[in-house]
Amino acid sequence: MMPAALYRSARLLAGALFSLLVLSGCASMVPQTMALRDAWPEGVPQRYEMAGVPFFPQEDYQCGPAALATAMVSAGVKVTPEELVKHVYIPDRQGSLQAEMLAAPRQYGLVGYQLAPSYDDLLREVAAGNPVVILQDIGVGPLVKWHYAVVVGFDYPAGELYLRSGQKQREAMPFTYLEHTWKKSAQWAIVALPPGRIPVTATEPAYTAAVAAMERVGDKGAVTKAYAATLERWPGNLGASVGLANQYYAKGDLEQAEAVLRRASDKHPNSVVLLNNLAQTVSDQGRDAEALTLIEKAGTPEPPFAEAVAETRALIQKRLAGGARK
Amino acid sequence: MKSSLKRIVCNFLVIAMAMLPFQSGQAGMIGSDAVIASAASQADRNTVVNFLNRTDTAAQLVSLGVDANSAKSRVASMTDAEVSQLAGKINSLPVGASGLGTLVVIGLIVWAVWYFAFRR
Numbered sequence: 001m002m003p004a005a006l007y008r009s010a011r012l013l014a015g016a017l018f019s020l021l022v023l024s025g026c027a028s029m030v031p032q033t034m035a036l037r038d039a040w041p042e043g044v045p046q047r048y049e050m051a052g053v054p055f056f057p058q059e060d061y062q063c064g065p066a067a068l069a070t071a072m073v074s075a076g077v078k079v080t081p082e083e084l085v086k087h088v089y090i091p092d093r094q095g096s097l098q099a100e101m102l103a104a105p106r107q108y109g110l111v112g113y114q115l116a117p118s119y120d121d122l123l124r125e126v127a128a129g130n131p132v133v134i135l136q137d138i139g140v141g142p143l144v145k146w147h148y149a150v151v152v153g154f155d156y157p158a159g160e161l162y163l164r165s166g167q168k169q170r171e172a173m174p175f176t177y178l179e180h181t182w183k184k185s186a187q188w189a190i191v192a193l194p195p196g197r198i199p200v201t202a203t204e205p206a207y208t209a210a211v212a213a214m215e216r217v218g219d220k221g222a223v224t225k226a227y228a229a230t231l232e233r234w235p236g237n238l239g240a241s242v243g244l245a246n247q248y249y250a251k252g253d254l255e256q257a258e259a260v261l262r263r264a265s266d267k268h269p270n271s272v273v274l275l276n277n278l279a280q281t282v283s284d285q286g287r288d289a290e291a292l293t294l295i296e297k298a299g300t301p302e303p304p305f306a307e308a309v310a311e312t313r314a315l316i317q318k319r320l321a322g323g324a325r326k
Numbered sequence: 327m328k329s330s331l332k333r334i335v336c337n338f339l340v341i342a343m344a345m346l347p348f349q350s351g352q353a354g355m356i357g358s359d360a361v362i363a364s365a366a367s368q369a370d371r372n373t374v375v376n377f378l379n380r381t382d383t384a385a386q387l388v389s390l391g392v393d394a395n396s397a398k399s400r401v402a403s404m405t406d407a408e409v410s411q412l413a414g415k416i417n418s419l420p421v422g423a424s425g426l427g428t429l430v431v432i433g434l435i436v437w438a439v440w441y442f443a444f445r446r
Contacts, residue, residue: 061423087400091391095421099412103403135422147424166424185420209405217403304369 032119033175040156041120044127049153049162050074053131055169056081063166064088064096067133067148068104070164071192074131077108095146098135098188105192106214109222113199113210117187119179121201126151128200130191131164137184144184151189195226198233208239215243223247231260236267238274245277257281272301276309279316288320376406379413386416 027034040046054073058066058081065081065088072079087104088096102112115121115132125132132151139145149165154175161178165171173181182189191199195214198207211226218226227244231237241264248257261278268274275298283291295313300306380401387397401409412419 058424063424064422067422086393086396090387090416090421093390093417093421093423095423097412097416097419097421099404099408099419100400101422103400103408106403107399135420138424144420145424146420146422148422213405213408216405217399303367 030176030179033179036119036156036175041123044123046156047154047158048127049155050126050129050131051153053150053152053164055164057167057169061094062089062096063148064101066166067150067164068096068101068192070150071131071133071190072105072108072110075105075110075192075194075197077105077110077194079108096148098185101133101148102190103213107217109195109214109218110192111195111207111210111214111226112190112192113202113207115189115191115199115201116203117189119187122151122187122189123154124201125189125191125199126154130193130197130199132189132191134182135185135188136178136181138181146185195222196229198229204234204237208234208237212239212243220247220250236264238264238268238271242273242277245281249277249281254281254285258285270297272298272305272309276305276312280312283312283316283319288316291316292320372406376409379406379409383409383413383416386414390416 052074054070056066056069062081062085065084068084068088069079069081072084084104087107088100090097102114105112115125122132122134133148134151136147136149137144138147147166149163149171151161151163153162154160155162156175160172160174163171163173193199195211195218202210208230211223211230214226215223224244224247227240227247230240231244234240241260245257245260245264248254248260258278258281261274261281265271265274265278275294279291279294279298282294292313295309295316298309298313301309384394384397384401387400388394392400404412
């Protein structure tokens with residue numbers, strides 16, 4: 001097809017010109033690739049490839065569903081690009097928004113996590129066996145053309161990375177050219193991983209937030225597993241403790257909920273949220289006097305917790321006074 | 327006579343209504359900005375704003391061809407912060423697509439450059 005062939009050669013030309021420019025000293029155009037020369041990320045092998053990552057050739061405009069399906073199937077979820085169209089594709093814009101690419105896996109019990117904008121982190125995740133979905137601008141010159149692709153490997157001595165991209169099962173792309181195409185999206189990159197498999201570059205606050213986001217729509221089993229894994233990785237994490245205890249509480253497992261909350265209170269003795277939730281859990285198990293002590297410790301906090309604490313206190317006092325246990 | 331009077335009155339009413347100050351509600355309905363302003367605390371205001379952002383975002387998705395049920399579940403999967411970043415910007419934010427459309431445009435440009443610069 002004439003236009004496609006022209007485009008491919010235009011792109012090859014762009015890539016070749018680009019490499020020439022870099023060789024001729026315009027290293028400032030690809031600072032991160034240059035930085036890799038001086039300091040290859042520690043512990044990361046020079047060559048790595050995940051051959052088993054599936055390939056879904058994309059339909060017109062639907063690189064979003066195709067790329068996301070690639071990552072999600074690798075994470076163990078049986079899904080096809082066709083199914084994902086209704087989750088991430090916008091017909092009248094003929095494409096997929098970044099925010100929706102990050103959010104869609106949550107409905108399938110996966111944790112979507114956005115990486116830091118760093119070549120090092122991209123390589124670390126890939127080397128850890130996690131396919132990374134990136135947003136590139138593969139336009140030529142001033143024409144912007146956004147495209148999602150999945151990084152599945154790299155060979156640094158050969159100077160290239162390997163992507164599942166568009167119609168190509170294994171697109172080899174020079175490090176310089178990938179950096180160039182990736183820059184326009186501010187190096188946007190995400191992984192979609194099963195609960196319990198924490199991205200190797202994950203930070204505590206960002207990952208806790210990612211799990212909390214999944215809690216909105218993810219199935220309870222996945223959410224419980226994700227919070228438990230977060231807590232194991234970062235013991236004493238307040239958000240994960242509250243989240244995990246809530247999961248146990250919702251299931252009716254009050255003893256477990258209390259155990260999680262008590263462990264957390266060792267590290268956060270004055271947390272209003274912990275005190276409130278612990279008081280509620282303890283009261284539900286019939287120990288109202290103990291619960292009252294806990295809720296009194298919470299005092300009269302600022303909003304947004306004021307209402308919840310007041311309600312809990314009122315409930316405990318009602319129970320102590322011999323009211324219905326509801 | 328009567329019909330021309332009616333016409334004059336109607337025209338006057340149409341113009342008068344067009345000049346009314348903008349209200350985000352319809353006649354008899356309280357506008358959303360009034361609801362937001364009256365919310366007792368910042369937390370309540372946030373709840374209302376978040377709710378409005380969600381309904382706006384879902385409506386925008388529907389207007390762009392997404393079916394209503396999918397739009398609802400897609401918005402539900404996103405956090406309040408994510409939805410507020412999308413609200414009102416769905417038409418302008420980047421969408422990954424890489425369809426053939428732009429290929430044809432680029433092909434045409436390349437061909438045009440070749441034709442006018444070299445062939446003629």
